[in-house]
Amino acid sequence: MSQSDTPVLELRNVTKTYSVKQGLLGKSKPLTAISDVSIKLARGEVLGLVGESGCGKSTLANILLGLEAPTSGEVLVDGQTLGGQDRLALARRIQPIFQDPYSSLNPRKNIYDIIALPLRVHGIGDEASRQKSVREILDIVGLPARVMNNYPSQMSGGQRQRVAIARALIMKPEIVICDEPTSALDVSVQSQILNLLNELRQEFGLTYLFISHNLAVIEHLATRVAVMYLGRIVEEASVGGLFDAARHPYTDALLKSVLTPEPELGIPDTHLGMSYPNPIAPPEGCHFHPRCPAASDLCKSKRPEPLFDPNGRIECHLHSP
Amino acid sequence: MSQNNFRQDIPLLSIDNLTIDIPTAAGTLHAVRGISFDLKRGETLCIVGESGSGKSLTSLALMGLLGKNITPRADKMEFDGVELTTASARTMRNLRGARMSMIFQEPMTSLNPAYTIGDQLMEALTLHGSTNRKKARARAIELLEKVGITAAESRLSQYPHQLSGGLRQRVMIAMALMCEPELIIADEPTTALDVTIQAQILRLLAELQREMNMAMILITHDLGVVARVADKVAVMYAGELVETGPVDEIFAAPSHPYTRGLLRCIPLPGKTKRGSVLGTIPGIVPSLVGEVNGCTFRTRCEHASPACRGTIPLHTSPTGTHTFRCIHQPEDLETDAVQSTGANA
Numbered sequence: 001m002s003q004s005d006t007p008v009l010e011l012r013n014v015t016k017t018y019s020v021k022q023g024l025l026g027k028s029k030p031l032t033a034i035s036d037v038s039i040k041l042a043r044g045e046v047l048g049l050v051g052e053s054g055c056g057k058s059t060l061a062n063i064l065l066g067l068e069a070p071t072s073g074e075v076l077v078d079g080q081t082l083g084g085q086d087r088l089a090l091a092r093r094i095q096p097i098f099q100d101p102y103s104s105l106n107p108r109k110n111i112y113d114i115i116a117l118p119l120r121v122h123g124i125g126d127e128a129s130r131q132k133s134v135r136e137i138l139d140i141v142g143l144p145a146r147v148m149n150n151y152p153s154q155m156s157g158g159q160r161q162r163v164a165i166a167r168a169l170i171m172k173p174e175i176v177i178c179d180e181p182t183s184a185l186d187v188s189v190q191s192q193i194l195n196l197l198n199e200l201r202q203e204f205g206l207t208y209l210f211i212s213h214n215l216a217v218i219e220h221l222a223t224r225v226a227v228m229y230l231g232r233i234v235e236e237a238s239v240g241g242l243f244d245a246a247r248h249p250y251t252d253a254l255l256k257s258v259l260t261p262e263p264e265l266g267i268p269d270t271h272l273g274m275s276y277p278n279p280i281a282p283p284e285g286c287h288f289h290p291r292c293p294a295a296s297d298l299c300k301s302k303r304p305e306p307l308f309d310p311n312g313r314i315e316c317h318l319h320s321p
Numbered sequence: 322m323s324q325n326n327f328r329q330d331i332p333l334l335s336i337d338n339l340t341i342d343i344p345t346a347a348g349t350l351h352a353v354r355g356i357s358f359d360l361k362r363g364e365t366l367c368i369v370g371e372s373g374s375g376k377s378l379t380s381l382a383l384m385g386l387l388g389k390n391i392t393p394r395a396d397k398m399e400f401d402g403v404e405l406t407t408a409s410a411r412t413m414r415n416l417r418g419a420r421m422s423m424i425f426q427e428p429m430t431s432l433n434p435a436y437t438i439g440d441q442l443m444e445a446l447t448l449h450g451s452t453n454r455k456k457a458r459a460r461a462i463e464l465l466e467k468v469g470i471t472a473a474e475s476r477l478s479q480y481p482h483q484l485s486g487g488l489r490q491r492v493m494i495a496m497a498l499m500c501e502p503e504l505i506i507a508d509e510p511t512t513a514l515d516v517t518i519q520a521q522i523l524r525l526l527a528e529l530q531r532e533m534n535m536a537m538i539l540i541t542h543d544l545g546v547v548a549r550v551a552d553k554v555a556v557m558y559a560g561e562l563v564e565t566g567p568v569d570e571i572f573a574a575p576s577h578p579y580t581r582g583l584l585r586c587i588p589l590p591g592k593t594k595r596g597s598v599l600g601t602i603p604g605i606v607p608s609l610v611g612e613v614n615g616c617t618f619r620t621r622c623e624h625a626s627p628a629c630r631g632t633i634p635l636h637t638s639p640t641g642t643h644t645f646r647c648i649h650q651p652e653d654l655e656t657d658a659v660q661s662t663g664a665n666a
Contacts, residue, residue: 052515052517052518053486053515054485156605157372158605186371186372186542187371187542187543187544187583187586187587188371188582188583188586188601188602190586190587191585191586191587191599191600191601192601192603194588194599195598195599195601198596198598213515213516214516215516215590216545216587216588216589216590217588219588219590219595220588220593220595220596220597220599221596239595240595243590253517254516254517256520257516257517257519257520258516258545258590259516259519259520259523259543259545259546259548259549260545260548260589260590260591261544261545261547261548261572261584261587261589262548262549262572263548263549263551263568263569263572264569265548265549266549267520267523267524267527267549267550268520268549269520269524270517270520270521272517272521
């Protein structure tokens, strides 16, 4: 990766804080959903984002899509800050594919209207040229042109997810945010969609942010991986670096919890203990220390500084700068 | 229950030729067709299949929870000697919750939001009339602690919305175990959970099962879960069991083209080359409305031939434990196994 190129997508120290009311009359407390997140994505890369529910993955996706504004920090697309661009301009460059194709497609619109909507919103072409574009994109995602008059309820889960992909790609975006795009699908359909996403990326030079809790899928598709814990990126590395030599104890636990189809192995013990901490009252020091098998006194009192090295980034006292 | 030990070899659950037809406006939907299996105490059977394969219907039939207009038929559907197809509503009510219980997929929708955790946990015991409230409360606390919930006593007065997804699923498990059931049916118990919590919940279930010598049916579409949890596996496709056998035999020598196809669809860490093209099963599950004949997988099978429309023989392995339903001999299907490892290498 040549560093001279401007990253197609960059987050600089992005923080998002919500104010959450405790009970009916309770005082508002700040909830830091994302804390000081910095990411650079080069063109054509697939950044896999993993972490447990509540770690801030979806907030991050919403910020990238311009649906929410960061409390502080900057998002840059091709070196330009997001703040200066309006939603429409942004939507041409970044498009989402959501998890559940059963709820993300309007049941009252037919497939043609669903896919052509972005073109209409942006005032691109006339009806005839939109027809042509929709036909082309349907062919690309592997659906016959005759489905244009169908409604979502007449299609299978895999077909619907293809429609969602077609809708995302019709604007020819540079970046696609895939938020658990296959977790609602059957196993036999999941692999078709993953293959399609991989093909499309190569064909159109797309850049993906791929959010998933399925680590086997992340390992298969991503070129780089960022691990999030309680709003912070605790480790980031190339896919090989992360899966072959994880450094953060949390990454290690995540990898251990992957159930591969190997009957001789049994159910793993992740040593993670009980539950995910409450984000309103995050633990002192390193947020991960209450669940960490390697936690020391230092971890309980002081938050580790990030270490940047050729392998990527790590935030852990075991790997202090 | 001391008598359990004497009956270790006799199946606790024995199902022969279970069929479920559902009347629909378009005709009869043949949702489950002729499935048979046995389950002993302490054993875990995983039923694997995709949406619409009939795996959840099968479990609902066992629990007597199918809708009023759906009547399951079977040559035999026995739970510890009780024939379930002809059992009275009263008999079923006494079995359900007490001797056989179920863990549902969605802890958010299957817990009642208007009642406290404690009320819902204790209901199972007090309803079956076996104990008073005080004892039920003690048992509820004991089980919440057993499923790894801290501050169990204070949780009793909490409502479901005050708990996280992982905690709610633990509450569901505790609830299912309140009466020390002999059979537990878990329908996708970990699908909605994070991988880290999934591993913990599965470990917990396996431990409790061993401790109480329960039989367990675990329904899932996740082959990773199957491999790590099951003793026996039943692969279901479009309402039929296409392959059954001990877990190690199924994964070492998957035989039915559908089972093989499924295993090729998932990326195997360390084995599948990163970014390579994954195996797929083209096509979709056929409609089961109206007459269903032959092998229902033939529309998606690379080995399909005209003979697949006829009667499909059941092959049994020399060990007698591994069966699959296909017109082909196991040897004839070996070619695609070689191809698949070639593609993954």
